[in-house]
Amino acid sequence: MSTLVATNKKSFGATLWDYLTTVDHKKIAIMYLIAGGFFFLVGGLEALAIRWQLVQPMNDFVSAGFYNELITMHGTTMIFLAAMPLIFAFMNAVVPLQIGARDVAFPFLNSLGFWLFLFGGIMLNVGWFTGGAADAGWTAYAPLSTTSPGEGVDYYVLGLQISGAGTLMGGINFLVTIVNMRAPGMTYMRMPLFTWTAFVASALILFAFPALTVGLFLMMFDRLFGSGFFEANMGGNAVIWQHLFWIFGHPEVYILALPAFGVFSEIISTFSKKRLFGYTAMVFATVLIGFLGFMVWAHHMFTVGMGPAANSIFAVATMAIAVPTGIKIFNWLFTLWGGSIEINTPMLWALGFIPTFTLGGMTGVMVAAASADYQFHDTYFVVAHFHYVIVGGVVFALLAGLHYWWPKMFGTILDDKLGKITFWFFFIGFHLTFFIQHFLGLMGMPRRYWTYLENQGLDLGNLVSTIGAFLMGVGTIFLLINIVKTTMKNEKVGGDPWDARTLEWAIPSPPPFYNFKQLPLVRGLDPLWVEKTEGRKGMTPAEPIGDIHMPNNSFLPFVISVGLFIAGFGFIYQKNDLSWLTLVFIGMGIALGAMLTRSVKDDIGYHIHKEDLQKEAEES
Amino acid sequence: MSEQDVLNPKHMPHNPEKATLEGKNKFIGFWFFLGGESVLFASLFGTYLALNDSTNGGKGSEELFGLELVFIMTMLLLTSSLTSVYAMYHMKNNDFKKMMVWLGITVALGLGFLCFELYEFNHYIHEYEFTMRSSAFGSAFYTLVGFHGGHVVFGLLWFISLMVRNAKRGLNLYNAPKFYIASLYWHFIDVVWVFIFTVVYLMGVL
Ligand code: HEM
Numbered sequence: 001m002s003t004l005v006a007t008n009k010k011s012f013g014a015t016l017w018d019y020l021t022t023v024d025h026k027k028i029a030i031m032y033l034i035a036g037g038f039f040f041l042v043g044g045l046e047a048l049a050i051r052w053q054l055v056q057p058m059n060d061f062v063s064a065g066f067y068n069e070l071i072t073m074h075g076t077t078m079i080f081l082a083a084m085p086l087i088f089a090f091m092n093a094v095v096p097l098q099i100g101a102r103d104v105a106f107p108f109l110n111s112l113g114f115w116l117f118l119f120g121g122i123m124l125n126v127g128w129f130t131g132g133a134a135d136a137g138w139t140a141y142a143p144l145s146t147t148s149p150g151e152g153v154d155y156y157v158l159g160l161q162i163s164g165a166g167t168l169m170g171g172i173n174f175l176v177t178i179v180n181m182r183a184p185g186m187t188y189m190r191m192p193l194f195t196w197t198a199f200v201a202s203a204l205i206l207f208a209f210p211a212l213t214v215g216l217f218l219m220m221f222d223r224l225f226g227s228g229f230f231e232a233n234m235g236g237n238a239v240i241w242q243h244l245f246w247i248f249g250h251p252e253v254y255i256l257a258l259p260a261f262g263v264f265s266e267i268i269s270t271f272s273k274k275r276l277f278g279y280t281a282m283v284f285a286t287v288l289i290g291f292l293g294f295m296v297w298a299h300h301m302f303t304v305g306m307g308p309a310a311n312s313i314f315a316v317a318t319m320a321i322a323v324p325t326g327i328k329i330f331n332w333l334f335t336l337w338g339g340s341i342e343i344n345t346p347m348l349w350a351l352g353f354i355p356t357f358t359l360g361g362m363t364g365v366m367v368a369a370a371s372a373d374y375q376f377h378d379t380y381f382v383v384a385h386f387h388y389v390i391v392g393g394v395v396f397a398l399l400a401g402l403h404y405w406w407p408k409m410f411g412t413i414l415d416d417k418l419g420k421i422t423f424w425f426f427f428i429g430f431h432l433t434f435f436i437q438h439f440l441g442l443m444g445m446p447r448r449y450w451t452y453l454e455n456q457g458l459d460l461g462n463l464v465s466t467i468g469a470f471l472m473g474v475g476t477i478f479l480l481i482n483i484v485k486t487t488m489k490n491e492k493v494g495g496d497p498w499d500a501r502t503l504e505w506a507i508p509s510p511p512p513f514y515n516f517k518q519l520p521l522v523r524g525l526d527p528l529w530v531e532k533t534e535g536r537k538g539m540t541p542a543e544p545i546g547d548i549h550m551p552n553n554s555f556l557p558f559v560i561s562v563g564l565f566i567a568g569f570g571f572i573y574q575k576n577d578l579s580w581l582t583l584v585f586i587g588m589g590i591a592l593g594a595m596l597t598r599s600v601k602d603d604i605g606y607h608i609h610k611e612d613l614q615k616e617a618e619e620s
Numbered sequence: 621m622s623e624q625d626v627l628n629p630k631h632m633p634h635n636p637e638k639a640t641l642e643g644k645n646k647f648i649g650f651w652f653f654l655g656g657e658s659v660l661f662a663s664l665f666g667t668y669l670a671l672n673d674s675t676n677g678g679k680g681s682e683e684l685f686g687l688e689l690v691f692i693m694t695m696l697l698l699t700s701s702l703t704s705v706y707a708m709y710h711m712k713n714n715d716f717k718k719m720m721v722w723l724g725i726t727v728a729l730g731l732g733f734l735c736f737e738l739y740e741f742n743h744y745i746h747e748y749e750f751t752m753r754s755s756a757f758g759s760a761f762y763t764l765v766g767f768h769g770g771h772v773v774f775g776l777l778w779f780i781s782l783m784v785r786n787a788k789r790g791l792n793l794y795n796a797p798k799f800y801i802a803s804l805y806w807h808f809i810d811v812v813w814v815f816i817f818t819v820v821y822l823m824g825v826l
């Protein structure tokens with residue numbers, strides 16, 4: 001590495017190769033953003049198709065079987081292929097910068113995690129083209145899933161297994177990064193809230209995903225190799241799947257929601273020009289929610305017959321989560337209180353989030369009452385509840401974070417007017433879609449049914465709901481226009497366009513590939529703000545300019561993921577014809593060969609030399 | 621630290637596995653990973669406990685398991701954990717040769733364990749026609765014990781490839797963390813086996 005400043009434009013091939021081999025957390029963040037964004041659109045189209053089918057009674061826009069595939073793939077895609085990777089996009093883009101690190105702890109694993117997610121996601125969707133996608137619901141309850149004909153559920157099982165492995169790697173990576181790579185002075189109680197929530201979410205990933213891994217393995221064995229875990233004829237027990245799934249599935253909600261809280265904490269404090277109210281309580285609440293998240297999984301199973309004692313315990317534990325969540329809501333309100341508030345697009349999303357999410361929380365307490373859940377269970381009330389939480393909480397946060405961190409990631413700023421148009425279409429559309437579903441549910445409209453009869457009191461509500469969904473679609477189109485327009489205009493902004501408080505804003509946008517030329521010295525919460533109030537422009541360095549150690553790029557993560565992807569097909573189709581096992585051997589051979597190459601080749605990275613850094617400083 | 625210092629350090633520190641940032645990251649990261657692995661095995665144990673009586677009219681654990689064999693296997697694996705402790709002891713004293721010898725013994729013991737396990741599975745399948753497809757109990761048994769066996773295979777391959785790769789180089793700050801976490805992994809496998817011994821075999825025959 002001699003020249004640091006890339007002067008001439010790279011060819012398309014070179015750029016592609018760069019992204020295929022990169023281990024830079026900022027580029028990986030962009031890839032997560034693009035891939036997650038793509039799947040978000042796919043999941044959105046599926047949602048629109050579902051809503052279109054329900055627009056009027058006895059509609060026949062799609063067949064019943066196709067409808068099952070649509071709801072299954074919508075839920076699965078949104079959770080695993082859209083929300084999770086988009087959260088990872090922001091964690092990658094922001095966490096190392098917020099703690100003043102030059103990279104994540106394991107850059108190679110970071111890239112491997114991304115490619116595993118992507119190939120797992122592709123695998124899931126291959127089902128559409130080979131005779132039918134998964135159709136047993138995103139929860140894939142046995143025995144519906146174990147007896148579902150065709151390969152749809154097999155794609156679900158293997159796709160999730162591959163992408164789940166990637167997620168686990170990401171979780172471990174962030175845990176170690178945050179524990180080991182904080183800049184001097186960045187104590188735990190000075191970490192920005194987004195980093196804190198990323199930390200707790202990563203811990204949840206670490207303890208939740210292995211349960212899913214096991215569940216998926218058992219299901220794979222049942223479907224593909226004739227074992228009998230969930231097969232009553234062989235003495236198996238289908239409820240085991242539900243336990244394993246929800247031991248993963250409930251914490252998953254917090255894996256998504258906690259970082260969303262982190263995003264809003266950053267935004268609300270930045271645009272109120274105040275430090276976050278009750279920072280310590282916020283941290284405490286985050287950890288407590290993370291912990292309680294593991295104690296409550298069986299509230300999804302009140303109606304399977306666990307008995308009144310178990311139901312009561314899980315009901316009470318569930319309601320306990322409302323306490324730390326309430327603390328958070330009040331702290332956001334107190335941060336706003338008396339602040340000099342600036343209302344722009346990110347802030348609009350944050351302000352819209354507070355009442356929306358509160359409503360979702362209130363219906364949450366309602367469904368947590370075990371006896372009442374017998375009434376709500378598998379009705380549209382539940383659909384309304386979890387979309388209030390997951391769209392009103394997570395998707396709002398993703399859109400807020402997109403506008404907030406776009407300048408840091410790309411060096412340009414999204415148009416505020418278009419951003420506000422997006423917000424209003426989406427926000428109004430959202431409430432039209434889902435508010436009315438509470439009542440549809442109370443009137444008895446079941447979840448996952450592909451149609452309903454006329455004159456049951458469900459016609460108008462469903463029409464309104466569908467109109468709302470399409471308004472959200474319009475909002476999304478404005479967002480896309482905004483992105484294209486901003487990218488075409490390519491007007492650069494400085495390092496700190498929001499006059500913000502945390503470390504990521506102390507360096508140029510987009511940041512140089514080594515992040516910090518000199519590690520910053522952190523002297524308090526909101527470190528950049530601390531320096532600004534003392535009249536300095538940037539951070540005080542904690543070290544003299546010196547050589548910077550960098551990791552090497554690698555093509556191996558891509559190869560490993562392709563290998564597992566190929567092996568996946570072998571596993572699936574060997575159930576029809578054993579000669580497909582050759583694909584298993586080829587694929588596993590590629591993956592294991594690449595792993596072996598990785599472990600026998602010394603890869604200790606390279607150094608950017610002090611002199612080059614100084615030369616660059618003089619040139620600019 | 622420059623490349624030269626990592627691959628050919630002038631002095632070996634007392635804890636070479638944690639001397640570099642990369643080493644420290646690996647060290648902590650691996651502990652986290654083992655946390656995840658614990659959940660994995662806990663889930664498998666839970667499943668096993670839920671299904672260990674579901675024999676579907678076939679053979680159950682009392683008729684299948686023999687403690688003599690399992691006792692030998694346990695001894696082999698426990699001893700191999702001890703020998704890997706010796707290996708790490710010599711690593712910390714920068715005595716590469718002795719470390720390799722003890723690792724070699726560890727691998728040999730692990731292979732012994734594996735042979736007995738293969739014999740055991742083979743025995744059940746051919747003598748009793750007890751397979752993964754016989755009953756939910758069979759599925760749970762082979763999955764839990766087989767997952768552990770898979771970990772043993774992986775651990776052995778890991779040790780062997782590390783030993784082959786580094787045979788001629790000696791210890792340095794780049795490979796010391798690798799040896800160290802491989803041995804951590806091995807201890808973990810051992811601990812899981814203790815649980816399998818108790819939950820599957822002891823509770824199965826008593
Ligand atoms: C933003 C626009 C969205 C719309 C219009 C929408 C609409 C729908 C509809 C109509 C259903 C089917 C309900 C049924 O009949 O059972 C559904 C189910 C579901 N949605 Fe959404 N959704 C949206 C966003 C999301 C997001 C962002 C997520 C998660 C991150 C999500 C997760 C789910 C899940 C998990 C299900 C259950 C699927 C199943 O029953 O297997 N949705 N959604």
Ligand SMILES: [Cu+2]
Pocket residue numbers: 249250253296297299300
């Ligand atoms: Cu839950």
